Amino acid sequence: MHLGVQYYRPPFPAGKHWADDFKKIRDSGLNTVQLWVVWGWVESKPGQFVFDDYDRLVELAGQNGLGLVLSTIAEVQPHWIHRVVPGSEMITNMGLKVVSCNRCECHFGVTPGGCTDHPVVWERMAEFLRQTVTRYRSVPALAGWDAWNELRWNVHADGLVCFCGHTLKAFRDWLDAMYGGLSGLNAAWQRRYAEWDEVMPGKRPDRPYTEMMAWQHFIAWRSNRHGQARFDLMKALDPRHPVTVHAGEPSALTSGGSENYPIERGNDWVFADGMDGVGCSSFPKWGGMDDADFGMRVEFVKSAARNKLVWLSEVQGGRAGTNFDVHAPVDAMSQQRWIWNGIACGAETILFWCWRDEVFGRESAGFGIVGRDGKAEERLQALRTTGRLLKQHEGLLEGYRPAIPEVGILFSPQSYYMAWAAEGRAARIEEGLLGYARSLVRKSIPYRVVEEEHLDALQGLRVLFLPRCMVSDPDLEARLESFVTGGGTLVCESECGAFSRAGIYREPDERFLARLTGAREIGRRQLTEQSVAVRTGDGEFRLPVAQWTTPMTESGNAGTVWARNGDGALIREVVVGKGRVILIGSYLGDAYGKQWSADFESFVESIVRQAGVKPEIEILEPALSREQFLYVKSGSSGVRKVVFVFFPAGVQAARLRFAAPFFGEDILTEGITGKALPLIRAGSERECLLTASPLGISVLIGKSGCAA
Numbered sequence: 001m002h003l004g005v006q007y008y009r010p011p012f013p014a015g016k017h018w019a020d021d022f023k024k025i026r027d028s029g030l031n032t033v034q035l036w037v038v039w040g041w042v043e044s045k046p047g048q049f050v051f052d053d054y055d056r057l058v059e060l061a062g063q064n065g066l067g068l069v070l071s072t073i074a075e076v077q078p079h080w081i082h083r084v085v086p087g088s089e090m091i092t093n094m095g096l097k098v099v100s101c102n103r104c105e106c107h108f109g110v111t112p113g114g115c116t117d118h119p120v121v122w123e124r125m126a127e128f129l130r131q132t133v134t135r136y137r138s139v140p141a142l143a144g145w146d147a148w149n150e151l152r153w154n155v156h157a158d159g160l161v162c163f164c165g166h167t168l169k170a171f172r173d174w175l176d177a178m179y180g181g182l183s184g185l186n187a188a189w190q191r192r193y194a195e196w197d198e199v200m201p202g203k204r205p206d207r208p209y210t211e212m213m214a215w216q217h218f219i220a221w222r223s224n225r226h227g228q229a230r231f232d233l234m235k236a237l238d239p240r241h242p243v244t245v246h247a248g249e250p251s252a253l254t255s256g257g258s259e260n261y262p263i264e265r266g267n268d269w270v271f272a273d274g275m276d277g278v279g280c281s282s283f284p285k286w287g288g289m290d291d292a293d294f295g296m297r298v299e300f301v302k303s304a305a306r307n308k309l310v311w312l313s314e315v316q317g318g319r320a321g322t323n324f325d326v327h328a329p330v331d332a333m334s335q336q337r338w339i340w341n342g343i344a345c346g347a348e349t350i351l352f353w354c355w356r357d358e359v360f361g362r363e364s365a366g367f368g369i370v371g372r373d374g375k376a377e378e379r380l381q382a383l384r385t386t387g388r389l390l391k392q393h394e395g396l397l398e399g400y401r402p403a404i405p406e407v408g409i410l411f412s413p414q415s416y417y418m419a420w421a422a423e424g425r426a427a428r429i430e431e432g433l434l435g436y437a438r439s440l441v442r443k444s445i446p447y448r449v450v451e452e453e454h455l456d457a458l459q460g461l462r463v464l465f466l467p468r469c470m471v472s473d474p475d476l477e478a479r480l481e482s483f484v485t486g487g488g489t490l491v492c493e494s495e496c497g498a499f500s501r502a503g504i505y506r507e508p509d510e511r512f513l514a515r516l517t518g519a520r521e522i523g524r525r526q527l528t529e530q531s532v533a534v535r536t537g538d539g540e541f542r543l544p545v546a547q548w549t550t551p552m553t554e555s556g557n558a559g560t561v562w563a564r565n566g567d568g569a570l571i572r573e574v575v576v577g578k579g580r581v582i583l584i585g586s587y588l589g590d591a592y593g594k595q596w597s598a599d600f601e602s603f604v605e606s607i608v609r610q611a612g613v614k615p616e617i618e619i620l621e622p623a624l625s626r627e628q629f630l631y632v633k634s635g636s637s638g639v640r641k642v643v644f645v646f647f648p649a650g651v652q653a654a655r656l657r658f659a660a661p662f663f664g665e666d667i668l669t670e671g672i673t674g675k676a677l678p679l680i681r682a683g684s685e686r687e688c689l690l691t692a693s694p695l696g697i698s699v700l701i702g703k704s705g706c707a708a
Helices: 015-027 052-063 119-136 165-179 182-189 209-237 268-274 291-305 332-345 376-392 394-398 413-423 427-442 474-485 512-517 589-594 598-610
Strands: 002-008 032-038 067-073 142-150 243-247 277-282 309-316 349-353 400-402 407-411 448-451 463-466 489-492 531-536 539-544 560-565 568-576 579-584 617-621 631-637 640-646 653-658 667-670 676-678 680-682 685-691 697-701
Touching: 002 015, 002 052, 002 067, 002 376, 015 052, 032 052, 032 142, 032 349, 052 067, 067 119, 119 142, 119 209, 142 209, 142 309, 165 182, 165 209, 209 243, 209 268, 209 413, 243 309, 268 277, 268 291, 277 291, 291 309, 291 332, 291 427, 291 448, 291 631, 309 332, 332 349, 332 376, 332 400, 332 631, 332 640, 332 697, 376 394, 394 400, 394 631, 407 427, 413 427, 427 589, 427 598, 463 474, 463 598, 474 489, 474 512, 474 568, 474 579, 489 598, 512 568, 512 579, 531 568, 531 598, 539 589, 539 598, 589 598, 617 631, 640 653, 676 685, 685 697
Parallel strands: 002 032, 002 349, 032 067, 067 142, 142 243, 243 277, 277 309, 309 349, 407 448, 407 463, 463 489, 489 579
Antiparallel strands: 400 631, 531 539, 531 560, 560 568, 568 579, 617 653, 631 640, 640 697, 653 685, 667 676, 667 697, 680 685
């Protein structure tokens, strides 16, 4: 378990602090340091690579017994890049040449710099990576490489990029390979292009969806290709150490905006296909995240990584600093929750940003673990406690794996692309996915996120939620049909599969769910009320709805109607093969995100239970409310069960029920305090009364296997 901290972004901190700081880091309970190796700093003169400061820092890490993660910041380019490589500037969608500049939070080096589709820019960047890896690959303290920090490539472009000739050629080559020539493209897009140079990217939202969606998909593919090129180069030079990349946030949380496409920095699932692992940054106090928000971020990355490494590469160290804004301080208990939450979700590496309060630009006076927000000493004391616990439970945590879920949520990048093409943002799609994820987290139901082109993840699932999945293709439809007919439960929201990947709208009769279930939507209707009454075999619910309703005809295989209005059925269950499809004629996930609903959480849990998924852990106390919930994660380490319990503020006691034979003994160990906890028999099940440790967390550890 690498628990560490980012230390150096040149030229900060100053060299006079290094020796003393590294001793304090060693004594704080942390065991790893990360250093930013910045191309613009290292090669400030063309062809001259200066690593003297890094050499000293690497030596200090070894002297203090600290592991070392090197983050290669090739995207902060040298100031000479456009002089040495003429014509390398990025071009905006309006045909304007981008003026590069020093980056807002990095003191020296330019962004966005030269376009990496320019072959000479990539050759220069590759040589920096080659020099760095060759120099440090044999360092004994080296723990791994972070090959691309937050996947940045267009910071300060001040517009949509890149439309240079090199990128346009790459786009057309990509389309050519995808569609098998111009005739194939014309057939798929319903166009009559005569030459490839007529095929242009989408310029901006609210124009035809077709080329706009394809361009966004290409931009994501381009980022994945670039990341893979970095990985391949570095891994070939250093096959012994892990090479990962990390995003600023998980792919599913990148819904785009006025200067950014959704998923423009690459798709985590594709990165994980070819790399040793993936990760993300998280600044919970700055972003107002609770346990569920933070846990969802890690779950999304874990879902993408599958069996690869999960790195939380930048977790908030101290109070955020943004110009003259004063943000909330980082208290020790919150910070420890982030560590243990990350561990519970399957992260192997957690690195804080950063050790000292920064001194340059917009982030000055912020983020330091030992920073001046009034909480530094309590953070260090808590870190020392956690450091000791990690050593004490090293073997257990090394073998820990989160519980294998039986519930999934579909992540559809194509739906993001379509929404951005329509509205210039894909926030509705993102919020719908987050709504279902949050409800599952608050009910402590394990889940995984299934990306639409990585459908092997459907194996083992009983339920799949499709929030706002408005785009589908024949491959996805065939896999979903197989999932249902084989016994799975598919939960679909309004206009599921209403658009093709070319952004062309399908009539209701043409959609795969109409063929599969016999149910047909009659068209969009304005909302007449903000919620709908639902009656299922498990009870009655009042569920919030959003945007519109799409009632369904009740002829043919009507199935069981759970909700209706004057225009027709609004929610319906249809048996298909060995499984069933639940059709929802509105949007529940993002409506729940805007308006908390206990009924929605219970509705989701009811669907899961109806599908035969019985949660192994049931929270009896405290009661769930809008303001608080007991956050529970579980897994196994070998034959030993491990349960992580996160107490909400003001709650010191909890009562859990475990399905037989979850724990195979009568006494558990509480890993934070070391105390023994008895299990109380309740029929075939067992219950446990527990109180919060001083960290506000309990870690329940079984002594043996889970034999009955």
